[in-house]
Structures are given as C-alpha cells and as structure tokens.
Amino acid sequence: MTIFYVAVSDQGKAGPMIGxxxxxxxxxxxxxxxxxQVEAAMSGLLENKEIELGQSGLMNALAGSDLFYVSSAVSDGxxxxxxxxxxxxxxxxxDPRIIAQLTHTAMVAAGTGEARILIDGVDIGESLSLK
Structure with missing residues (x-):
C-alpha cells in the first residue's frame, strides 16, 4: 500500500514539489x-498520528487532524x-502538505490522475480556507 508523506524544505529532491x-x-x-484499496490507503494515512515517519525525515502534516474515511468513488478518472x-x-x-498527502495517496490507491477530497461534504481547499 502506498502512502504519501512530506519531505520538508528539500526543494523537490525526493519527489514532486509542493508548497x-x-x-x-x-x-x-x-x-x-x-x-x-482507497479505504486501506486513506485509513492507514489518517490513523498515523506520528508527526515524523520513523527515522526517514518525512513529516506527516495530518498528525494533528482527527479525520476518518467515509467512502470513495471513481468517475471519469x-x-x-x-x-x-x-x-x-x-x-x-x-495546507499544501495536507492536500498533497491526501490527494496523492487517494490517486495512487485508485489508479487515477486526479483526486477530490471532501471533509463533511466540503472541498478540502475550502475547509482549509475556513481555518
């Protein structure tokens, strides 16, 4: 199962650059x-409450959140x-770390090129702008 984490301040050396x-x-x-597979990957990501992923140097921007998987569906890629x-x-x-962790984990698990993340029916981008 593939789960995504953040390499802080590495300027895109370890993976695609985010914010x-x-x-x-x-x-x-x-x-x-x-x-x-989407449920497995998302649940695995959301259940991890450690800020750092072992000795890897990778960060979990979702560690402080209390989120749970409800459902997923694939339509039109x-x-x-x-x-x-x-x-x-x-x-x-x-904010971009959280979005990237969730969207990349969902896309790889579903085998799609795009992911839309909703929290209680509200798009993740909107949810973060309300914080």
Whole structure:
C-alpha cells in the first residue's frame, strides 16, 4: 500500500514539489487486505498520528487532524474521497502538505490522475480556507 508523506524544505529532491519548498514522497507499507484499496490507503494515512515517519525525515502534516474515511468513488478518472472529522493545519505551509498527502495517496490507491477530497461534504481547499 502506498502512502504519501512530506519531505520538508528539500526543494523537490525526493519527489514532486509542493508548497513551501517541500516534496511529496511515496512510502510503501506491508500488504493490507481491504475491499477498497482507497479505504486501506486513506485509513492507514489518517490513523498515523506520528508527526515524523520513523527515522526517514518525512513529516506527516495530518498528525494533528482527527479525520476518518467515509467512502470513495471513481468517475471519469477522478477519485472522490469523503472524510469526516476535524481538520487541523499548522498554517500556510501545512495546507499544501495536507492536500498533497491526501490527494496523492487517494490517486495512487485508485489508479487515477486526479483526486477530490471532501471533509463533511466540503472541498478540502475550502475547509482549509475556513481555518
């Protein structure tokens, strides 16, 4: 299962560049059996409450959030993931980190090129702008 974390301030060396000079980096976990790969990947990401991923130097911008997977659906090459709970962001640099972790994890799990993340029915971008 592939889950994405953040390489802080590495200027895109470890993966695709996201906000504040960070990169989004794929990590692999052991095999998990779920009816839905999206559910498995998103639940694995959201259940991790550690800020740092072991000794890897990677950061989990979602560690302070209390989010839970509800459902997902794929249509026209876009995976839409519905989450519920409380979203917590440390500010302007954490916002793109959170979005990238969620969208990249969902896209790889679903095998799509685009992801839409909803929290209690509200788009993640809107949810973060309300913080």
């Amino acid at each position: 504040c000079g960070d990169s989004i980096v794929a990590t692999e976990t052991g095999p998990v059996i779920y009816a839905s 876009i995976v839409t993931v519905e989450l519920t709970g409380e979203l917590s962001s440390g500010g302007i640099c954490d």
